[in-house]
Structure formats: structure tokens, C-alpha cells
Amino acid sequence: MNDFFIASNRVLKVDGFKVRQVLVKELDLFSEHASQVKSALKTENYSDEVLIKLFDSHAVAVLKSLSIVCCSTPENLLELKNEQIFMLVKAMLVVNHAYFKVDKRHRREEASNVDAESKWFDTFQTLISAGHSHESIMNMTYGAFTAYLKAAQKQYNMKLRAISNIIRCAQHADSKGFERFIDQLKI
Structure with a gap:
């Protein structure tokens, strides 16, 4: 996403869902689950194989994170087909790249x-x-x-x-x- 997308708080539309950027005031709620997703990814390669492994091991965290940025409930998201869920997860990772990006400098700061x-x-x-x-x-x-x-x-x-x-x-x-x-x- 480019700087204007980020600065204007735009959304990405995927299959009737609006995937939005997480707000600073929601970080405590979002990071509660998204931190598990972030630590499980360890890469910025969002291939289908990576997302399948992610969903298999952290389905609850993925659905809770998605529910926050899609303004939906995890139960409603579970009713979707796997392809739709994976498209929403990819959109969440791309739209919220600032949160999910792998930052080596950030890890050193956390260790202090x-x-x-x-x-x-x-x-x-x-x-x-x-x-x-x-x-x-x-x-x-x-x-x-x-x-x-x-x-x-x-x-x-x-x-x-x-x-x-x-x-x-x-x-x-x-x-x-x-x-x-x-x-x-x-x-």
C-alpha cells in the first residue's frame, strides 16, 4: 500500500468485506491476537502454503484479528469458504503491513x-x-x-x-x- 492509502485511511474491498487498517486506539485489542499471527509468519511471503499453515496452527487468532479489521464476528467469518478467508487474511496482512512487517530493529528493542x-x-x-x-x-x-x-x-x-x-x-x-x-x- 502506498503512503496516500495509509494516510487517508482507505479500505480494501474483498468479496463484499471491507478490510481496513487497524487504528492506534484498537492496538491493544488487535495485538492480543495479531501478535500470534505476526510471530507465526516470520516472513513477508504470504503464499497459500504459508497461510494454510498459519490458519491450521492459529485459526482463532487469525479469525479474531480479521474480525477487528473487517468489522465482523469470527462466527460469520467461519461461514465463508476457505478461499475467501485466505483472500481476507492476505488483504489484512497487506493493508496492515506496518504492523505485520518483519522488523529486525524492533526485535532488538523488545529484548531490552x-x-x-x-x-x-x-x-x-x-x-x-x-x-x-x-x-x-x-x-x-x-x-x-x-x-x-x-x-x-x-x-x-x-x-x-x-x-x-x-x-x-x-x-x-x-x-x-x-x-x-x-x-x-x-x-
Whole structure:
């Protein structure tokens, strides 16, 4: 899915079902079951064989995850044909790629002893500092959330780089040279 699909919170239609992106405010409910699906996949190859093994070993987790993003009940999903379920699962994995992608850096962070709750509040604070409100963050899709977080972190790093350059200029310039540099920064 492209950035505009993620940012505009679009859905993918499959056999009369709308497969949507999971919202940040639903992550606790979604990850309860989807984390089992994610750990069972270990690859971004969603072939039929992989999905059959996934469904055989984690059918309840797959159906509960699907029920959240399809706004349906697991019982209604069980009434579908296997091909339809596999098409919905593929759509769920593609639409929610930001959640299901295999991220090696993320695994290392999980292995550290950092409190998970404080990491969430830190990431929320990063987005709030970038101008987002708490309500808008909670209503973002997880894909949009991660994209905005990366952008805010990139912007913060660019500001640090600029400040570092100014400090270096101030340290090595004479007073007139630094005054000229500051004058150039004025709009």
C-alpha cells in the first residue's frame, strides 16, 4: 500500500468485506491476537502454503484479528469458504503491513529492558511535539502512526544537525563573522 492509502485511511474491498487498517486506539485489542499471527509468519511471503499453515496452527487468532479489521464476528467469518478467508487474511496482512512487517530493529528493542508503557508515551510525546493532538493520534491507523513518527524523528534529527552546525560556527568564527552568519538566517 502506498503512503496516500495509509494516510487517508482507505479500505480494501474483498468479496463484499471491507478490510481496513487497524487504528492506534484498537492496538491493544488487535495485538492480543495479531501478535500470534505476526510471530507465526516470520516472513513477508504470504503464499497459500504459508497461510494454510498459519490458519491450521492459529485459526482463532487469525479469525479474531480479521474480525477487528473487517468489522465482523469470527462466527460469520467461519461461514465463508476457505478461499475467501485466505483472500481476507492476505488483504489484512497487506493493508496492515506496518504492523505485520518483519522488523529486525524492533526485535532488538523488545529484548531490552525498557518499559513498554513509557516507550508508548514517549512516542506519543514525539508526535504531540510535532503538532498532533492526542485524539488525532488515537484515530490514526497504525501505518500512518509509524509514518508520522518516522517523519517527526527525522525532523528532530535535522534540527539537531542544524543546531550543531550553528554551535560549531559560533565556536570557530570571529564575532563579525558570526554576526554575518546570524544576519543571513533572518528572514
